[in-house]
Amino acid sequence: MNTILKWAGNKSRLMPELRAHLPAGDRLVEPFAGSCAVMMNVDYTAYLVADVNPDLINMYRQIKEHTRPFIVQAASLFNLNKTEERYYRVREAFNNDHTLPLLERAAHFLYLNRHGYRGLCRYNRRGRFNIPYGNYSEPYFPLEEIEAFSLKALRATFICADFRETLSLVKSGDVVYCDPPYDGTFSDYHCAGFGKDEQHNLACELLGVAEHCPVIVSNSDTLFTRSIYREFDITSVSAARSVGVAAGKSKQASEIIAVYRPLAESARKAS
Incomplete structure (x- = not known):
């Protein structure tokens, strides 16, 4: 299943x-x-799906609650704003028009993602979206992906929260999957950043949660991540690092999938 956003x-x-x-x-x-x-x-x-980026969570909520109006708003932006000059006008409104309704802001976010350079999502320290124009010949409008998402989202709750708040909501029967900004790769994803201190804090929080439910984590395959997840079972995999742009072949990089299962841990201790 493809996704609404390039990511x-x-x-x-x-x-x-x-x-x-x-x-x-x-x-x-x-x-x-x-x-x-x-x-x-x-x-x-x-x-239960969370993120610290309010624009991301707002878009998912708008698609869940107002699917057709969102499609109309987003399609209009795609159809009327096909040039570089228009892209920067939309970006300017997104960054400066504080009266922009949530539905329109969500449509702007999708437009910027699909028209911006490499589909990247990046903000400066003042919280302004600052990705330049991507110069695509015909940006893809993800209608089928939006419709499929809207159906799946009926079973989902979307919250704007950091990982600590989200993990405090975990209960018995849950499965936790974490895909944080990668160590040394995507650490500037949002205006607050996500450095090694946050990576270490996340690993510590997950160890506590893992006593009660399964936890799975993805991250870069580095000495640092292998150290902070040393209590987990680690598998190394190879993954593409490029982000949907016609700029050469995808580059491969090593990642880890770190897994902690309470029942498996209990069995190891018992043996």
Whole structure:
């Protein structure tokens, strides 16, 4: 299943490997929403999807609650704003028009993602979206992906929250999947950044949660990530690092899938 957004670190291509590590459960909890590739490619009864980016969460909520109006707004932007000059006008309104209704802001966010350079999502320290024009000949309007998402989203709750708040909501029967900004790769995803201190804090929080429910984490394959997830079972995989642009072949990089299962840990201790 393809995703609505272009996204750095999109997990669509890694789903065969990830599915092998995602156990059955009542609800999938994702503290780092990203493109929602995992939610769209697995089948749980319910989903709790969170992110610190309010624009990302707002778009998902608008699609869930106002699917048709969102499609109309977004399609209009795609049809009327095909030049570089128009792109920067939309970006300017997105950054400066504080009266922009939430539905229109969500449509602007999709437009900027699909028309911006390499589909990247980046803000400066003042919270202004600053990706330059991508110069695509015909940006793709993800109508089928929006419609599929709107149906799946009926089983999902979307919250704007950091990983600590999200993990505090985990309960028995949940499965936690974390796809944080990668160590040394995508650490400036949002205006607050996500450095090594946050990476370490996340690993510590997940160890506590992992005593009660399965936890699966993706990250760069580095000495640092292998150290902070040393209590987890680690599998190394190869993944594409490019973000949907006609600029040469995709580059491959090593990632880890770190897994902690409470029942497996209990069995190891008992033996």
